[in-house]
Amino acid sequence: MSRFEDLGVSKWLCEALGSMRIQTPTNIQTACIPKILKGHDCIGGAKTGSGKTIAFGAPMLTKWSEDPSGIFGVILTPTRELALQIAEQFAALGATVNLKVAVIVGGEDIVAQALKLQSRPHFIVATPGRLAHHILSSGEDTIGGLRRVKYLVLDEADRLLTETFSSDLQRCFSVLPSPAERQTLLFTATVTDAVRSLKDRTSSKGKPELFIAELDKVDEVAIPSTLAIWYIFIPSYVKEAYLHNVLTLEENKDSTAIVFVNRTHTAEVLRRTLRKLDIRVASLHSEMPQAERTNSLHRFRAGAARVLIATDVASRGLDIPTVELVINYDIPADADDYIHRVGRTARAGRKGESVSFVTEKDVHRILAIEERINKKMVEYEKVTDNQIIKDSLQKTSNAKREALLDMERENFGEHKEAQRKKKGLGKPKKDRKFKSKTELD
CATH class of the missing domain: 3.40.50.300 (P-loop containing nucleotide triphosphate hydrolases)
Structure with a gap:
């Protein structure tokens, strides 16, 4: 029995x-x-x-x-x-x-x-x-x-x-x-x-x-013992270059990774930028039609894309056993959201890594997260300024510029802005936890 x-x-x-x-x-x-x-x-x-x-x-x-x-x-x-x-x-x-x-x-x-x-x-x-x-x-x-x-x-x-x-x-x-x-x-x-x-x-x-x-209890086991949590302190204007460098490191170049961002616009910029840099990437955010959201998740689960750029629609409950690396490109305002994000890796006893990009504006959020999980993050020393300048800075700048031009030509976000105006809503705050209810529904 x-x-x-x-x-x-x-x-x-x-x-x-x-x-x-x-x-x-x-x-x-x-x-x-x-x-x-x-x-x-x-x-x-x-x-x-x-x-x-x-x-x-x-x-x-x-x-x-x-x-x-x-x-x-x-x-x-x-x-x-x-x-x-x-x-x-x-x-x-x-x-x-x-x-x-x-x-x-x-x-x-x-x-x-x-x-x-x-x-x-x-x-x-x-x-x-x-x-x-x-x-x-x-x-x-x-x-x-x-x-x-x-x-x-x-x-x-x-x-x-x-x-x-x-x-x-x-x-x-x-x-x-x-x-x-x-x-x-x-x-x-x-x-x-x-x-x-x-x-x-x-x-x-x-x-x-x-x-x-x-x-x-959160302070005991919410962060699995098999999860390594790192941080990189960087200027905000070169985050794309650091992301490219981390994803293409020798030890990470074949790893499946979820990159979490706070805004749908950021998710789309990164998806297009990384695609131009020949990284197999998919995205998941609220401005995508449902069929595309489902297709992106299936592609990531099947390994057709090794990197998923996502807002917090992907931080809750999704079971993708093969995720080896979680990158917090943007730091969440709520420490519990950090717990849910990094919980996408190191599941069921497996090993995993999380890297958080910390800018000068994020220090108080990192301190709140460390207090919540009762654990200190460790500095990620696998990338250096010289590496960034040599391998990533120029090419990511060019790719991002092309991505933004493409988005402008395609009027990305126009439908969502029209919907907001129709409902009498102002522009969303930059750091609001969820940009709209459709982010979740």
């Missing part, structure tokens, strides 16, 4: 997990699965790569197989890419039992999505903005099935419970069963005060007590 069976997981699901070579439950799975099966609401906190999707997916699928009627569960996530990844995992686990999973995210045909909702899929994986749009605009035939769901999951709950998603979440909650009539499951790598505050709001008379599994 497998250990998953010991936890109460259905035999068919244990076999499906076994076929995917998942046989031994992780700590978060061992802690949460039995409690969820017994009817407890649950808050699960564990580091990235610890198997949180199966921690909520296995008990939900087990209960669904006992009574497969209507829309059984709704899973809300902050990003489209994470929604697609979760849906793929559910579909793979339920391949032998005709499980129907619908993905409801922005960037896709809204009429086709309404038809999916009307067909009463067993599970819905959605971003709050798009599901809220259906609730507001579609009829009862479309959203009626949501009124009887058994489970609500908030994945990356710390991000969902911020002001960015507040109104959309409230609209979603307005059609779902009350907390007393459903199970609510929250999972995150960083258990924030906002997440903990739900303890009183989710407790209901007659329901089992809320179960909290906060297995990994």
Whole structure:
């Protein structure tokens, strides 16, 4: 008997997990699965790569197989890419039992999505903005099935419970069963005060007590011991040259890398610049059509691109096992975002490296990050000023100039600016954590 069976997981699901070579439950799975099966609401906190999707997916699928009627569960996530990844995992686990999973995210045909909702899929994986749009605009035939769901999951709950998603979440909650009539499951790598505050709001008379599994304290293990964290102190005007040099070092030239930036414009400039420098690169940001976002992620996963330039849409939950290097081209304003970014490498016991580009304006952010993770970054000494001048400065300057001219000819960002003006919004602040809600939805 497998250990998953010991936890109460259905035999068919244990076999499906076994076929995917998942046989031994992780700590978060061992802690949460039995409690969820017994009817407890649950808050699960564990580091990235610890198997949180199966921690909520296995008990939900087990209960669904006992009574497969209507829309059984709704899973809300902050990003489209994470929604697609979760849906793929559910579909793979339920391949032998005709499980129907619908993905409801922005960037896709809204009429086709309404038809999916009307067909009463067993599970819905959605971003709050798009599901809220259906609730507001579609009829009862479309959203009626949501009124009887058994489970609500908030994945990356710390991000969902911020002001960015507040109104959309409230609209979603307005059609779902009350907390007393459903199970609510929250999972995150960083258990924030906002997440903990739900303890009183989710407790209901007659329901089992809320179960909290906060297995990994941030100051102890949020940064894996197998991850080396480096910094380079550089002038802001030569960051592209340093990026090219780091990516083309002998020890890095074949490594898969994610380069995180704070703005969509920066992501596009870097993608075009590196492509002109013959680096196999893809990008992931909110100004790309959904089909292109999906294609970029597939290309990176398949190795067709070895470098992914991304905003924080890629920092949450995405499982890309081969990532060896994470570069923080821009330093995030929130220390927790740093934790999520570097969590894309050194997963499941593998080794990984993170390099942060620190300019004169970033020192206070680095100090806040070091305090949050209780660890000091080490200076990255593999690149030198002489190397930059000799190997990268001139060629990256030329490539960037050509990239900017191309973007100007193609009016990059024009559509987004028009949308902002239409909504009466001013220009976005340079360092705002998310440039718009569409960055996540």
